[in-house]
Amino acid sequence: MILVAGGTGRLGTIVVSHLVAGGHEVRVFTRDPERARHLNEGPLEIARGDVRDRRSIESAMNGVTTVVSAVQGFAGPGRVTPESVDRDGNANLVDAAGRAGADVVMMSIVGASDDSPMELFRAKHAAEHHLRAGDAPWTIVRATAFVELWAEILGKAPVFGRGDNPINFVSVRDVAAVVERAVDRPELRGRILEVGGPANVTFNELAALVQEVRGTRRKLHHVPRWLLRALAPVARQPRAALAMDTVDMTFDAASRRALIADVPMTALRSALSDAVVHARPHS
Numbered sequence: 001m002i003l004v005a006g007g008t009g010r011l012g013t014i015v016v017s018h019l020v021a022g023g024h025e026v027r028v029f030t031r032d033p034e035r036a037r038h039l040n041e042g043p044l045e046i047a048r049g050d051v052r053d054r055r056s057i058e059s060a061m062n063g064v065t066t067v068v069s070a071v072q073g074f075a076g077p078g079r080v081t082p083e084s085v086d087r088d089g090n091a092n093l094v095d096a097a098g099r100a101g102a103d104v105v106m107m108s109i110v111g112a113s114d115d116s117p118m119e120l121f122r123a124k125h126a127a128e129h130h131l132r133a134g135d136a137p138w139t140i141v142r143a144t145a146f147v148e149l150w151a152e153i154l155g156k157a158p159v160f161g162r163g164d165n166p167i168n169f170v171s172v173r174d175v176a177a178v179v180e181r182a183v184d185r186p187e188l189r190g191r192i193l194e195v196g197g198p199a200n201v202t203f204n205e206l207a208a209l210v211q212e213v214r215g216t217r218r219k220l221h222h223v224p225r226w227l228l229r230a231l232a233p234v235a236r237q238p239r240a241a242l243a244m245d246t247v248d249m250t251f252d253a254a255s256r257r258a259l260i261a262d263v264p265m266t267a268l269r270s271a272l273s274d275a276v277v278h279a280r281p282h283s
């Protein structure tokens with residue numbers, strides 16, 4: 001039995017449907033079973049719980065041989081934070097897996113480090129550290145920014161900052177393929193798999209590509225850096241936006257493919273075209 005925390009999310013939804021299609025028994029761990037309603041492909045168990053609540057994890061662990069963590073607490077409902085979900089919630093999952101003798105496949109982020117300007121990246125680094133120090137056999141999957149998420153954001157919001165900082169974007173489908181391999185291949189235990197997309201592009205370039213693929217035209221607005229700086233002390237989103245506009249977010253994905261050479265590296269244009277065709281069932 002594979003327990004997927006975050007199985008209702010953008011990445012988790014794809015991972016769950018592929019694991020089920022591949023014949024795995026899957027249990028989705030969610031704070032609200034209503035959010036799992038779109039996961040209706042094949043037999044699936046749902047366990048209600050919160051990664052911040054150790055007891056709810058314990059009661060979802062029966063028969064679990066692998067825990068997949070695709071949770072994030074950067075944004076979303078339920079007063080989440082990177083510290084409570086990505087750092088401490090992941091630690092709770094890791095500890096429960098260790099007690100149950102289960103493996104852990106944990107989602108993290110390319111650039112996770114303890115001195116990152118982004119708290120999400122620091123929280124992911126702490127979670128990685130906890131996982132590597134614990135008893136559970138582990139695989140860490142670090143990804144760059146999901147292009148489908150940012151296309152959705154750029155479709156309705158302004159560009160945060162100047163938008164001229166190159167960033168690596170990856171298709172969530174390629175990330176899901178890496179997670180599935182991590183689940184299925186014991187030889188990937190003890191490995192950090194880094195997955196990114198074929199190009200580093202700026203938000204301005206991505207916004208133009210999104211409009212081109214969707215066949216829309218609208219003037220691009222920017223939230224100026226001075227406003228992000230003014231808001232940064234009181235909110236993590238402008239802090240993160242400022243960092244994404246200024247720090248090195250590039251990644252050479254082609255050089256990190258040795259262990260995941262059979263995973264496609266989808267071009268951003270085709271990932272975006274695909275996203276237009278398959279509008280997301282859950283948000």
Ligand SMILES: NC(=O)c1ccc[n+]([C@@H]2O[C@H](COP(=O)([O-])OP(=O)(O)OC[C@H]3O[C@@H](n4cnc5c(N)ncnc54)[C@H](OP(=O)(O)O)[C@@H]3O)[C@@H](O)[C@H]2O)c1
Binds near residue numbers: 008109
């Ligand atoms: N999006 C990106 O660009 C990106 C880049 C690199 C890495 N990642 C990582 O990839 C993973 C998936 O990201 P995503 O964008 O697909 O996420 P998402 O769509 O925002 O979904 C977040 C998931 O986290 C779960 N969650 C949040 N707080 C929780 C809590 N307290 N207890 C239990 N579950 C909780 C939610 O489950 P319920 O609401 O059902 O409880 C939901 O399934 C995350 O680990 C993320 O950090 C994302």
